[in-house]
Amino acid sequence: MPDAPQPSLARFITFEGGEGVGKSTQVKRLIASLNRESVQAVRTREPGGTPKAEAIRSLILQGHSESWGAGAEAVLFAAARLDHVNNLITPSLASGKWVICDRFHDSTRAYQGLTGGVDDKLIRALEELALNGRKPDLTIVLDMDPHAAFERVAQRAIEDGMPGSVDRFEKEDLDWHRRLREAFLAIAASNPDRCVVIPAAQAEDALEQEIWDLIVRRFPEVIGHAA
Numbered sequence: 001m002p003d004a005p006q007p008s009l010a011r012f013i014t015f016e017g018g019e020g021v022g023k024s025t026q027v028k029r030l031i032a033s034l035n036r037e038s039v040q041a042v043r044t045r046e047p048g049g050t051p052k053a054e055a056i057r058s059l060i061l062q063g064h065s066e067s068w069g070a071g072a073e074a075v076l077f078a079a080a081r082l083d084h085v086n087n088l089i090t091p092s093l094a095s096g097k098w099v100i101c102d103r104f105h106d107s108t109r110a111y112q113g114l115t116g117g118v119d120d121k122l123i124r125a126l127e128e129l130a131l132n133g134r135k136p137d138l139t140i141v142l143d144m145d146p147h148a149a150f151e152r153v154a155q156r157a158i159e160d161g162m163p164g165s166v167d168r169f170e171k172e173d174l175d176w177h178r179r180l181r182e183a184f185l186a187i188a189a190s191n192p193d194r195c196v197v198i199p200a201a202q203a204e205d206a207l208e209q210e211i212w213d214l215i216v217r218r219f220p221e222v223i224g225h226a227a
Contacts, residue, residue, distance in 0.1 A: 020149035070116030114183035146177035
């Protein structure tokens, strides 16, 4: 009798949090750490990750959809997510690759739902459609006071040679970003098995180490089964 197939060790990890908390940097660093352990990992983002989803990202972040309202934006995010899940996330996991994603469905719930006022029934319906049964194994919520995060965003724009340049969501006022922070914390509190909140106002190296320690504790197969 043939041996039963072994379950895939691939894992789906998402990073969430407000603007300027360092998600993109830590996604890159986690990918590098996984590679050092001979773990294949795919880096992606939302909205985006596939050509169709990237086109929707450009539309939203440039502000072209702002006048349509938060509900319409939630639908656009769901359309991008469905394509992302079906054409990148699910195939990558099926091939044994980890997927590390900069934002996922929690961002729609936080931005358009809890902060933007979109009815929870619509948010839930869009999640059911777009996720197609796929949810993260772990969500890391990077938490920081919005005022400090604003300073990071401004410094990043200067370093990129584009002072004063902000996207559709970065331009919102401080009170809006405070509410966004509370939205992410509320999501984490409602999903304690999946979400872990980590303070982001620390040195990048220290934050990277805290995230890696979490990964090793949560998924010991990173070390035990890496080839």
